[in-house]
Amino acid sequence: MSLSGQASDQPQTGIALIGSTGSIGTQTLQVLAQHPDRFRLVTIAAGSNVELLAGQVDRFAPHLAVHNHPDIPLPRKREGTRYGCGESALIEAVTHPDVDVVVIASAGHAALRPACEAIRAGKAIALANKEIIVCAGQIIMPLVREYGVSLRPIDSEHSAVWQSQGSNPPQAIARIVLTGSGGPFRTTPLDRLQSMTVADALNHPTWSMGDKITIDSATMANKGLELIEARWLFDVEPKRIQALIHPQSIVHSLVEFVDGSQIAQMSWPDMRLPIQLALTYPERLPTQHRALDLASVGMLEFGPLEDDRFPAFGLARNAIAAGDSYPTAYSIADEVAVAAFLRGEIGFTDIARALALTLERHQAVDVSTLEQVLAAVEAEEVHARELIAEIATTRAR
DSSP states (O other): OOOOOOOOOSSOEEEEESSSTSHHHHHHHHHHHTTTTTTEEEEEEEOOOOOHHHHHHHOOOOEEEESSSSSOOOOOOOOOEEESSSHHHHHHHHHTOOOEEEEOOOOOTTTTHHHHHHHHHHHHEEEEEEHEEEEHHHHHHHHHHHOOOEEEEEEHHHHHHHHHHOOOOOEEEEEEEEOOOOOGSSSSSSSGGGGGHHHTOOOSSSSOOOOHHHHHHHHHHHHHEEEEHHHTTTOGGGEEEEEEEEETTEEEEEEETSSSOOOEEESSTTHHHHHHHHTTTOOOOSSSOOOOOOOHHOOOOOOETTTTTOOHHHHHHHHHHHTTTTTHHHHHHHHHHHHHTTTTSSOSSHHHHHHHHHHHOOOOOOSSHHHHHHHHHHHHHHHHHHHHHHHHHHHHH
């Protein structure tokens, strides 16, 4: 039975879930559990949290389970489920003949080649991974068009733009406005930002997310990555993409059309809503989540994104303007810098410093093929680690 209380005559949608143990992955499984008549988890993949993966396999009984760390043994295996490890198993998971929709909920770049193979196999893509589009949007989007597949964004901002745009073509859009809460440091005095701790940065005021995206929200690097991603997803020039601070996280983004009208998507902050829409599109299903009551909200606040408070956003604009491998360099530098901050090796403001130095020193390379993108990712990881070591050493003096 569905949440409406009526049996569905729709066939079950086969789901491949990549990144099942992260925040988006676990919430995706909650959506599947709410609609067991509509969805069937066919394949599942995770990283190193094999204990949680084993529990997910026990509950959802997929045909294939994949993990990326062969040196970490699974605590148990379920009879009837095959197990695999590595990229080839991941590609098998996303191209399985019973899969209709591939949910890419993992962070980083490991799912880049599997994503391309899933598109070639004609699978619809429900995408929560920013790095794939940031680093390879110039490859992914033409591939989506070539194979005629549906790419459905899960990030709340891009889902909001997707819903607000509707059937209007890109040329009907005057601008896209991405909203952001401002994170935990929206009103922190600028001279105190350098002393903010990991615990401070992880204390997000409105969203419950994984560590990486929460830190990105504190620096506004997430808006920078979203700007680059929106450029490719919606075929809109970067100059027509802006950002706005909106502390309540009720308006998830908006589209302004050439006639001056604006359409926004609003809801309480809950990632299960864009996840469910990405799975059911073009249909909408009932949910157990509370509907938005604007009277109880009372007032919605909006303000400009301050460049001196959030330099990471402007640096992303510089990266997409420079083109070629600059967005890849920005993405990798942010990933490595955030990991170093979480380990206590660098300070909070060092993250933006790392991004600035990366773009200043970067030597552009061609990234028009998948192999070139993967080579650029590998090279930039080396450069980023060297840069972070340099910053950490300077900080320790």
